[in-house]
Structures are given as C-alpha cells and as structure tokens.
Amino acid sequence: MKFFHNPNHLHSLVSSIIDTSKKKAQFNYFTRCFTTRVDFESPHTNPPMDSSKLQENTEASYSSSSSSKLVLYSYWQSSCSWRVRFALKLKGLSYDYKLVNLEKGEQFSPALVCPWVVEFERLNPLHCVPVLVDGDVVVSDSFAILLYLEEKYPQRPLLPADPRLKALNLQGASIISSSIQPLHMLSKLKYMEEKIGSEESLSWAQLHIGKGFLALEKLLKDFASKFATGNEVYMTDVFLAPQIAIAAARFNINMSTFPSLSRVNETYKGLPEFQASSPERQPDAVHGK
Numbered sequence: 001m002k003f004f005h006n007p008n009h010l011h012s013l014v015s016s017i018i019d020t021s022k023k024k025a026q027f028n029y030f031t032r033c034f035t036t037r038v039d040f041e042s043p044h045t046n047p048p049m050d051s052s053k054l055q056e057n058t059e060a061s062y063s064s065s066s067s068s069k070l071v072l073y074s075y076w077q078s079s080c081s082w083r084v085r086f087a088l089k090l091k092g093l094s095y096d097y098k099l100v101n102l103e104k105g106e107q108f109s110p111a112l113v114c115p116w117v118v119e120f121e122r123l124n125p126l127h128c129v130p131v132l133v134d135g136d137v138v139v140s141d142s143f144a145i146l147l148y149l150e151e152k153y154p155q156r157p158l159l160p161a162d163p164r165l166k167a168l169n170l171q172g173a174s175i176i177s178s179s180i181q182p183l184h185m186l187s188k189l190k191y192m193e194e195k196i197g198s199e200e201s202l203s204w205a206q207l208h209i210g211k212g213f214l215a216l217e218k219l220l221k222d223f224a225s226k227f228a229t230g231n232e233v234y235m236t237d238v239f240l241a242p243q244i245a246i247a248a249a250r251f252n253i254n255m256s257t258f259p260s261l262s263r264v265n266e267t268y269k270g271l272p273e274f275q276a277s278s279p280e281r282q283p284d285a286v287h288g289k
Contacts, residue, residue, distance in 0.1 A: 070095035071133040073123065075102045076282035079181060080142040081130040082242035085282075087146050089273035090233060091156045099284040100129050102186060143177050146235065158235045168229055172216060172236030176243050180212035184251065202251065209247050210257075216240070217258045224260040226267055233271070241268040245278070 072088070072095045074081040088095055100106050107127040123131045124140035131138065132145045139148045150158055159166050182188070184205035192201035220236070223229045228236040244265045247253040255262040268274050279285055 071098060072096070073098045073100050073129050073131040073133075074282070075100055075129050076279045076285045078102065078129050079242045079246045080128070080177075082246075082277055082279065083142045083238050084130045084132065084145050085277035086241065086274060087149060087158060087238050089277050090158070090238070091149060091153050093149070093153060097283055101284070102129065143173065146173075146238065158233075158238060160229070160232070160234055165223075165229055165234070168219070168223060169235040172219060172228060173239040175212055175215055175219070176239040179215070180209055180243060183208040205251050206253065209251055209253055213247070213253070213258045213261060217260050221260045224264055226264070228261075228264050237264070237268070241265070241274055244268075 070088070070093060072081070072084060074085065074097055107124075107129065121127065123133070123138055126140065128140065130142055130145060131140045132148070133139075134148075134152065137148075139145045146158065159169055192204060220228050225231050227233050228240055240261070244255065244261060245268075248255055255265065275281065280287065
C-alpha cells in the first residue's frame with residue numbers, strides 16, 4: 001500500500017475521486033431522464049482516462065465503447081426518421097431510441113429534458129430529427145445517415161453494385177428528400193396556415209407531392225418490379241415507402257394516379273422491417289391521432 005505523506009498530494013487524490021464520482025452520478029441521471037437502457041461502463045473494462053478527456057466524454061454522453069448500440073434521436077411521425085428506422089431494421093442493426101417531440105418544440109429546447117445535457121443544437125444545428133449517434137460520430141439528415149450506414153455497416157446493402165441502378169436509386173431518394181418532403185414539413189405547413197389558412201396549406205402540400213410522385217412514376221416505371229428498382233429493397237424504397245404512407249394518410253393523395261408506385265407500396269406493407277419501423281410501432285406513438 002502506498003502512503004501519502006504530503007497532505008497536498010492526498011488532497012488532490014480525494015478531489016479527483018469526488019469529481020469523478022459526481023460525473024458518474026450526472027451520467028446516471030442523464031440515462032434515467034433520457035433513455036431506457038444505457039449502461040455505464042465498468043472502470044475495469046477500459047484504460048484510465050485523462051481528466052480532460054473525462055470531462056469531454058461526460059459532456060458528449062453519446063460517446064462510448066465500440067460495443068455500444070447506435071442511438072437514434074427520432075420522432076414517431078417524422079417521415080425522415082422513419083426512413084432511418086426502416087434502414088436500421090433492414091440491416092439488422094439494434095439501436096436506442098431517444099424521443100425528440102417536435103410538436104412540443106423539444107428540438108429547440110436549450111437542454112431538452114435534463115438541464116446539464118449537451119444542447120440538441122450541438123447534435124444538429126438545424127434542430128431537426130433524425131440524428132444518429134455511433135460512438136463519437138454524430139450524423140444528422142436522413143440521407144447522410146443512410147450513406148453513413150451503407151459505408152460503416154455494409155451488410156444488407158441499400159445501394160446495388162450496378163452503377164446504373166445505383167444512380168437510379170440515388171436519384172429517386174434525392175427527389176423525395178429534396179423535392180417532396182421539405183415542401184410539406186410540419187414547420188412549413190404551420191407557417192403557411194398562419195399566413196394563408198389551412199385549406200391553402202393543404203393544397204400546397206398536395207400539389208408538390210403530386211408533382212414529385214409523377215416524376216417518380218415516370219422515372220421508375222421501366223424498372224419497378226416487386227420493388228421500386230427491381231426485386232430487392234434498395235435506397236429508393238427506403239425513402240419511398242414512408243413517403244407514400246404519409247402522403248396517403250395525412251394529405252389524402254389518390255395513389256391510383258401512380259400505378260407503379262401504388263403497386264410497390266402494397267409490397268412494402270408486407271415487409272416485417274417496414275411494419276416494425278412504422279410510426280404506430282414507436283415508443284412515443286400517440287394512437288388514435
């Protein structure tokens with residue numbers, strides 16, 4: 001046993017132990033507030049950490065060992081989050097679900113639920129979901145997340161090897177992510193309702209969804225089979241399936257106008273991964289809404 005004859009040395013050691021204990025308590029408080037299952041790593045499984053690194057690791061509570069699960073910040077009615085949930089299910093990747101309630105404006109809250117937690121703005125300055133956390137990697141925007149997953153977790157690929165089909169899938173996904181979904185975002189429609197009324201905002205959404213679906217129908221009609229670009233589920237399907245489901249349910253789009261899209265949509269409904277990722281199956285779902 002080592003004895004400390006110098007009182008200053010002993011004081012420094014005790015202070016360090018107390019400081020570390022406080023940070024561990026803060027971490028445990030975070031897990032109770034924010035998620036249902038996060039385990040604090042045993043000090044015996046990792047090498048000693050420099051005190052400056054400990055502070056950084058405590059503030060960025062999402063960083064952990066390589067064996068930790070992915071963390072997805074999501075909202076049940078977000079179609080962008082649905083894309084990522086669908087892809088994670090297809091790839092067989094487990095993840096922790098962290099709710100960011102868009103209707104309550106939690107994406108703008110300075111510190112979400114727990115006051116000491118890293119601000120959500122540091123995860124995504126645009127204040128949008130989804131956000132994926134993989135160890136010390138933070139990725140926002142569903143398109144960027146899916147491309148990251150494709151590189152990091154190549155099992156069950158979402159992009160085909162054939163260059164032509166790969167380009168087709170990227171084009172289809174891009175039409176949805178840039179020319180359809182942003183034009184009926186909740187925040188945009190609420191703003192339009194305040195300015196010009198609810199009927200006009202609904203007409204706006206229907207117009208732009210219809211234009212986008214018409215473009216997709218023409219783009220995919222010579223390729224669509226069981227799924228949008230053939231007999232396998234690829235990137236376009238991951239974007240298209242949630243978009244059709246929300247368009248039909250929330251904006252009363254008549255899908256019979258788009259026969260190819262309507263046909264593949266019926267196939268999506270039978271996929272277990274699609275069902276498991278659907279809004280009503282999420283822990284924050286409000287049924288009957």
